[in-house]
Amino acid sequence: MLPLGLALLLLTAAAAADPRGTAAPAALARLAAEDPAGGAAHEERGGEHHHGGGYRVVQWEWSYVQTPYIIAVWLLLASAAKILFHFSQRFTTVVPESCMLILLGLVLGGVVLIASKKQLYQLEPALFFLFLLPTIVGDAGYFMPARLFFDNLGAILMYAVVGTLWNAFCTGFCLYAAKLLGVIDGRVQADLMDFLLFGALISAVDPVAVLAVFEEVHINEMLFIIVFGESLLNDAVTVVLYKVYISFVEVGPENVQTADYFKGVASFLIVSIGGTLVGLVFAVLLGFITRFTKKVRIIEPLFVFLLVYLAYLTAELFSLSAILSMTFCGIGANKYVEANISQKSRTTVKYTMKTLASIAETIIFIFLGISAVDKSKWAWDTGLVSCTLVFIFVFRAVGVVGQTWVLNRFRLVPLEKIDQVVMSYGGLRGAVAFALVVLLDAEKVKAKDYFVATTIVVVFFTVMFQGLTIKPLVKWLKVPRSTNRKPTINEEIHERAFDHILTAVEDIAGLQGYHHWRDKWEQFDKNYLSKLLLRKSVYRKSELWEAYQKINIRDAISVIDQGGNVLTSARLSLPSMASRASFPEVTNVTNYLRENGSGVCLDLQVIDNVPGAKVEEDTETHHVLAGNLYKPRRRYQSHYSRHFMPLGEQERQDREVFQRNMRRRMETFKSTRYKRHKKERSLKKRRGSDVKEEGGDKPRRNVSWQDKDPVVVPVEPEVDKAEHSDPEKEEDVGITFVARKAETPKQRPKSVPAALEVCPSPPAEPGPPPGGDNHLPWKGSVGSPPPCVSLEATKIIPVDLQQAWNQSISSLESVSSPPAPPEAVHPRVSALFRLGGPRPASYTPPGSVAGSTTSIAAQVLQSSFCFPEKKKKTNLEEDDEEEEMGGGASQEMRPLMSPSKIPGALPPPPPPPPPGSGRRRNPCVYLRSLVAAPPPGSTEPPSRGPTQL
């Protein structure tokens, strides 16, 4: 790889060294021999090309592609260099990348210099200020941690303004003093104004260098934000000082009037405040535009880039502080843009910004290296160079200590000595200074060459020496590092609570402090800005919910990936369960389900698959294959669209696999159940409404599945089962939940059950029981539709969805119960059918007769033995009917009604569903036996509270 990289470098250098496009190695020698300034010759040769041999099959069109080609090759080179540096882990941890890049630049510069005898490339100020710098600043501003930034804004502003002014003046005056003292050679023709100008441009801490070096050091966030914020915000000071001095130098110091100084101050205010305002205006504009990009998601990232860049250019246009403008545009717009644009656009913006910034940084450092290898710049004066180095270092340190002393009187968290050392040492100079010094007019500033050389040395020294040593220094001083840890939600909440508390206290004390203003701003943001700049849907939707959605989907997919049926109870109780439950916007959940096709909407017909005789092996193979060797079988239109991003193959596959697996599981359950309930089902089918009813209840049982699993002491159910060999146990667990809820109605927050119900959470299902019988889809009954749920199929109206889901769940629950003796089932079913309406009391299981919930296990046992199937079914029916009464909207809130239901259950059964009334109690009885075996009547342990949600 290394030789390859070197070859690439050489080739690039060769290509770069040859402006006229004979890039072949042989041409290099020829070029060296030729007069390099042969524009005319080039024309001639080009002409020859065309006239020479008539039509040429291949033509050499270098001049045509030259500029973009060179740019592309440079980018390639820079990127390849990065790859090379990161080959050795050990090396990169010691040597910062910026150092390596400068060294590489030096080497390249040397190659180019040897090849063409003249340095063809240097860091052009126009290129730097118009393209390279904005990409870095844009990235920095957009991803600036706003809270941290504004929390430390006072310190940042202080260092940026006062610190920079101090550095600039002191360096300038002291250099002048050194000149007067004769330390600086007489060849350096400069007077006070020149030195002040030089001091101004050399004193500003450089954002590019700071970013490059500090990013690898990982110091704590506060320190980083102070140094980095300073480097960004000092731009206004630098720009103004630079311009003021240039004009002073031009008119000559003797012509400067007092008014001009005031103009300078006014200019500073205008440049800084104006720049900030421009940035904020563009931030608002950006937020507003992204509000309407819903239909053209694909260009969302472009808006972000364009407007942020325009903020920079506009500020530059009015000669305001462009860096300030861009920074504030990024900070201001980030919140709204991130909320408005789609997830993919967000990723795109992030990646593109990082890519651009990274490549720009690389190019800057390489070009800095290259620029240094230029004979025309070697105007060395040891006195000037050493004086500058000493002065900037000393004054930086003095300035930092002095300002920190002042700041610490106001800061709650004082800046320690260690921090001050790092801040002083981290005052890196970089490309901004270099570009500014190159911009100087050699006519007016006689000592420009000396200044350029000195700047290069200063930049190299700070970036390379200080950059190299700051890491050991930080380690040695034991500066607190960044933890790189996201605050937990708990921390965030408490922080927020503290914010409110502090604001309140400030208000009481009548102090218009930081918290007061931040609170004011938040109010303003909430009441006006967010309404103006945020999409309506976003405005109501919380970030949290979005995050939760993502987590859930990921969970689901990963579960499926792990083979489909490795669902453990632990998984079922994902922390997200609670949050899902807590999400009040039920409709969103429904939509979400629908859109993302959790594959739960089974056609009712599927349920009727008649399990034929089949080879078990066949079945197993099929299902394993279906689950694991899955290839999307759906034909997707693979049309090309400029405006819409097609789903990724992987995503599609995930989705289908997911759907399919869920589907399979459903079917498994269904089929098992089917065996036992064939007749019941057919009965029901005839009474169409009943089918629906049946569906209604299931989600709750689903809930209970989820809730129960993590909580219940596993031993007890097992024991119970063993003792009673009660087939129904598992099945009834779900039902019991309903009853239990009644006991502790308080504990459940309102929104919870609703959400739970609507969002049945596929991953919540337990794996198919080992004994479960699987259908082979191709062997299913004639009428059954293909087992794969298509995407379209998932787009059913919510009610359907729910029904289907419920149905599947119900079957799911019944799976685990071994087939009951047919006698037990049939008579009851027929009875049920016959009766239709009220059921004779004789039908109520003995357990329920006892009435009091506390009498338990024995009854349970009994009842379950007698009527395993029935009980459940009737129960379902009853619940359903109640739900029906509740009506559509309340359906989602069904669990809410359970408390009201329960009282009825114990004493006299509610009138409408008579058959169920008696049985209803059973579930709770079961639960008891399952969950808290010996003392069933007692309320649950408090620890269960949360899960019960």
Place this chain on the structure above:
Amino acid sequence: MGSRASTLLREEEIEEIKKETGFSHSQITRLYSRFTSLDKGENGTLSREDFQRIPELAINPLGDRIINAFFPDGEDQVNFRGFMRTLAHFRPVEDNEKNKNLSNTEPLNSRTNKLHFAFQLYDLDRDDKISRDELLQVLEKVDVEQKMSIRFLH
């Protein structure tokens, strides 16, 4: 206004408050003027209604909780001393040596006292325990989004 307030406040009183809370003379006079401006009844004490009249506090989700903190023992009036005592909790923590010199008792702005104060904000029924419900009640007020995240924690 400031001058009027300071005239109303006797010097020895200021000294005592200074000793107790650690506020400086100017801070005390400034806060006293604030106190009198809040005191609509002009009886030298503040009631809950006086606090609730502060517009910013009305929209603060934790406003009630803070107001409660000014009435430690279930009283419904707080005088200037009590007012200052509560506010003193929010003074920055000072160096330990300095505090020891000032007084033997622990200053109100010590870490422990601050924590105790924060604890009391959560301890609604003042039984020196934060129950689950109390915690939830406080946190749920933080705001809507946070509320959901609280559920998220369960």
